[in-house]
Amino acid sequence: MTTPNARLTQAGYSALAEFRYILRRFLEFSEESARRAGLTPRHHQALLAIKGYGRGQPITIGELAERLRIRHNTSAELANRLCENGLVTRSQDNEDQRRVLLQLTSLAEERLADLSNAHVDELARIKPMLERVLAEYP
């Protein structure tokens, strides 16, 4: 919960602002990298969420929605576009016919591999800045 009596110092505000600034720059880097790789940022994030889900098992529309923090109908539309672009394949879940299972194509795997390497490098680069700002908090 919040502690409404504690007033933030100017340095406290600056730290919060700086944290968001670092995040924006990182997200900007990510979006530009994705576009250079021929993906929309959303598509890139969807591929990463699918790849990073569990131990490589396929993911459903609803689970993808939860990982991306979007509504399930948005996730369904997203899955359509990913399919049209040849990035994922859809299949019915045999154990529950309502479910649609999504899996990456080899095209998606390739693109995601390159992008992810670049992201690892970028994260390593900004890590010190992030840690410096996070050091403000107990």
Place this chain on the structure above:
Amino acid sequence: MTTPNARLTQAGYSALAEFRYILRRFLEFSEESARRAGLTPRHHQALLAIKGYGRGQPITIGELAERLRIRHNTSAELANRLCENGLVTRSQDNEDQRRVLLQLTSLAEERLADLSNAHVDELARIKPMLERVLAEYP
């Protein structure tokens, strides 16, 4: 630069995905908090950027754009709405008549103070998770 030969492990992908997931949850928390406080997320971020800028000095449209990583025309439109909502005041820079200086109103100060306290608490809460994921990188 990237190291294209190094293939990420499954755990590497999962860590990248988890990092973005934590970020999404944090941003979601931030947006909901802002809306509960009667602000759009964008307005909240603008107030924070203004407040956190330098040592409390006023900020120009262009500098605000840079801190928010948006185009300057978007920043100008944003400043209009902030003004209409009584959150900032505009004034000409005497040393450069082209510049518009933005300052927070006391209403904005109050709302931002409450929101910022909540954000400090949330950041303290998620800090261990962020650090655990960041530990993946050199």
Place this chain on the structure above:
DNA sequence: TTTTATATGTCGTATTACGATACATCAACC
């Protein structure tokens, strides 16, 4: 003064996530 750069402003457009809604499938229960 003319030219060039900088700072801000206006407007139409396109993207995209969402709410509302619909439909199909599963589960539970009498």
Place this chain on the structure above:
DNA sequence: GGTTGATGTATCGTAATACGACATATAAAA
């Protein structure tokens, strides 16, 4: 074993908003 409710996915219209293209005003340089 049909009825009821819950769950998973899909469709469609709408609203929000950042952007590109352009315009204007002031400053700095030539």
